[in-house]
Amino acid sequence: xxxxxxxxxxxxxxxxxxxxxxxxxxxxxxxxxxxxxxxxxxxxxxxxxxxxxxxxxxxxxxxxxxxxxxxxxxxxxxxxxxxxxxxxxxxxxxxxxxxxxxxxxxxxxxxxxxxxxxxxxxxxxxxxxxxxxxxxxxxxxxxxxxxxxxxxxxxxxxxxxxxxxxxxxxxxxxxxxxxxxxxxxxxxxxxxxxxxxxxxxxxxxxxxxxxxxxxxxxxxxxxxxxxxxxxxxxxxxxxxxxxxxxxxxxxxxxxxxxxxxxxxxxxxxxxxxxxxxxxxxxxxxxxxxxxxxxxxxxxxxxxxxxxxxxxxxxxxxxxxxxxxxxxxxxxxxxxxxxxxxxxxxxxxxxxxxxxxxxxxxxxxxxxxxxxxxxxxxxxxxxxxxxxxxxxxxxxxxxxxxxxxxxxxxxxxxxxxxxxxxxxxxxxxxxxxxxxxxxxxxxxxxxxxxxxxxxxxxxxxxxxxxxxxxxxxxxxxxxxxxxxxxxxxxxxxxxxxxxxxxxxxxxxxxxxxxxxxxxxxxx
Ligand code: NAD
Numbered sequence: 001x002x003x004x005x006x007x008x009x010x011x012x013x014x015x016x017x018x019x020x021x022x023x024x025x026x027x028x029x030x031x032x033x034x035x036x037x038x039x040x041x042x043x044x045x046x047x048x049x050x051x052x053x054x055x056x057x058x059x060x061x062x063x064x065x066x067x068x069x070x071x072x073x074x075x076x077x078x079x080x081x082x083x084x085x086x087x088x089x090x091x092x093x094x095x096x097x098x099x100x101x102x103x104x105x106x107x108x109x110x111x112x113x114x115x116x117x118x119x120x121x122x123x124x125x126x127x128x129x130x131x132x133x134x135x136x137x138x139x140x141x142x143x144x145x146x147x148x149x150x151x152x153x154x155x156x157x158x159x160x161x162x163x164x165x166x167x168x169x170x171x172x173x174x175x176x177x178x179x180x181x182x183x184x185x186x187x188x189x190x191x192x193x194x195x196x197x198x199x200x201x202x203x204x205x206x207x208x209x210x211x212x213x214x215x216x217x218x219x220x221x222x223x224x225x226x227x228x229x230x231x232x233x234x235x236x237x238x239x240x241x242x243x244x245x246x247x248x249x250x251x252x253x254x255x256x257x258x259x260x261x262x263x264x265x266x267x268x269x270x271x272x273x274x275x276x277x278x279x280x281x282x283x284x285x286x287x288x289x290x291x292x293x294x295x296x297x298x299x300x301x302x303x304x305x306x307x308x309x310x311x312x313x314x315x316x317x318x319x320x321x322x323x324x325x326x327x328x329x330x331x332x333x334x335x336x337x338x339x340x341x342x343x344x345x346x347x348x349x350x351x352x353x354x355x356x357x358x359x360x361x362x363x364x365x366x367x368x369x370x371x372x373x374x375x376x377x378x379x380x381x382x383x384x385x386x387x388x389x390x391x392x393x394x395x396x397x398x399x400x401x402x403x404x405x406x407x408x409x410x411x412x413x414x415x416x417x418x419x420x421x422x423x424x425x426x427x428x429x430x431x432x433x434x435x436x437x438x439x440x441x442x443x444x445x446x447x448x449x450x451x452x453x454x455x456x457x458x459x460x461x462x463x464x465x466x467x468x469x470x471x472x473x474x475x476x477x478x479x480x481x482x483x484x485x486x487x488x489x490x491x492x493x494x495x496x497x498x499x500x501x502x503x504x505x506x507x508x509x510x511x512x513x514x515x516x517x518x519x520x521x522x
Pocket of ligand 1: 159214232257
């Protein structure tokens with residue numbers, strides 16, 4: 001679990017220089033070498049209130065554009081993103097310390113999302129005509145229209161600055177909401193650039209903005225917005241939900257994970273090793289859906305561990321600029337490095353074998369080498385709490401049933417995977433207590449925009465992607481429209497014996513499922 005108490009970004013008091021009171025600002029620092037990249041003013045609660053009021057005022061016009069009108073605008077955003085992929089990747093690499101391949105993977109995901117919701121929105125949130133099941137209500141036209149929450153606040157973490165923030169902002173915009181994003185204070189630059197482009201180069205309506213700052217800025221957004229989409233740690237998620245309860249603001253929470261991978265003796269071992277390596281070390285293990293713990297059947301355990309450690313030892317770690325020359329980047333958020341060290345050191349003390357890595361690198365920046373831990377067990381934090389770094393722990397299990405029991409023995413429930421002969425692996429997968437599961441692959445269920453992704457248990461409330469990913473931003477408004485103009489409907493006053501008896505007979509006639517009762521014979 002991310003046990004953050006402060007921020008990786010450096011808050012500071014910046015002197016205004018003209019005798020005016022000092023304005024608070026924050027510094028964005030390159031995780032790979034700790035160089036200063038930017039100093040930004042913090043948007044305090046008052047400023048957040050102004051931003052929300054401004055986009056709220058424009059939201060009705062945005063809603064009135066309808067699904068096709070909004071789709072057109074979001075299409076322009078898609079084109080801008082496609083044309084500025086390199087600029088976005090450069091900026092993201094600077095604020096996160098990601099390798100190029102990881103930084104470059106976010107634009108394709110969000111542009112696909114724009115196309116997905118653009119094409120599906122009508123079916124998912126378009127007006128529905130409903131035929132009343134009761135013959136008594138056939139005299140009404142029933143309709144459901146889905147109306148957006150006027151302002152959605154998106155509070156996002158530092159690990160995927162664009163993918164996570166836009167992953168929810170885009171369906172909310174397509175649904176007709178105005179959106180204010182509060183990006184992580186550690187990595188605010190990419191989102192700010194996209195918002196700047198929306199307002200400037202794209203010339204989009206004033207219904208998308210960003211508020212920069214730390215927890216206080218996020219809390220102010222919780223107070224002001226009509227719906228909160230939060231992605232981050234379990235710890236902050238609780239605070240957000242408690243705060244939102246004060247104004248009865250609905251929340252959707254995407255929180256931490258401790259994703260298991262089960263390797264059955266029937267698995268293709270080479271594929272399982274390659275998948276575990278990528279699933280555990282992509283984005284330097286800083287993904288909510290990273291493979292963090294692996295359960296391997298005893299018969300193949302030694303071979304799996306040896307092959308995994310050999311494979312992980314080949315990974316190149318370092319900053320590669322635009323070159324696609326490294327697999328594992330820096331740790332973005334400095335306190336995360338402490339969590340990683342704590343988990344590895346504790347596992348070592350408790351008797352686990354650290355096969356590769358296992359020691360913080362002695363160079364500037366936040367660097368920890370890809371690390372494989374063997375012979376782990378559930379007494380260790382590395383098997384229980386979110387590590388969120390370049391570490392994977394492996395445990396030997398007797399059989400598939402033990403693997404399943406161990407995998408489910410957790411407070412988390414985000415996603416996971418099973419490797420083995422297809423039928424057997426699928427049988428096990430269906431019994432995992434997780435929001436999404438992959439069979440003979442990793443992470444794909446999260447990237448498939450067609451199906452929902454979200455956490456069970458303490459990994460969250462609500463889902464993104466698929467139908468759920470846009471439905472959460474709208475409220476059904478049910479309409480019952482009277483077809484015939486009459487002075488009085490049958491249910492109205494006055495209650496007379498004649499009218500009530502007639503009503504009773506009619507309702508009995510339609511409710512009964514046998515003719516005797518229909519005709520009032522019993
Ligand atoms: P975090 O909880 O520390 O911060 C997340 C965001 O919340 C930041 O923008 C932060 O400024 C803001 N915030 C902090 N205090 C707040 C408050 N009191 N009120 C409102 N907002 C507040 O998380 P993090 O360290 O940035 O991100 C890492 C965590 O995110 C990990 O646990 C990871 O698993 C999780 N995550 C989950 C998903 C998912 O889809 N389930 C995706 C990515 C990351």
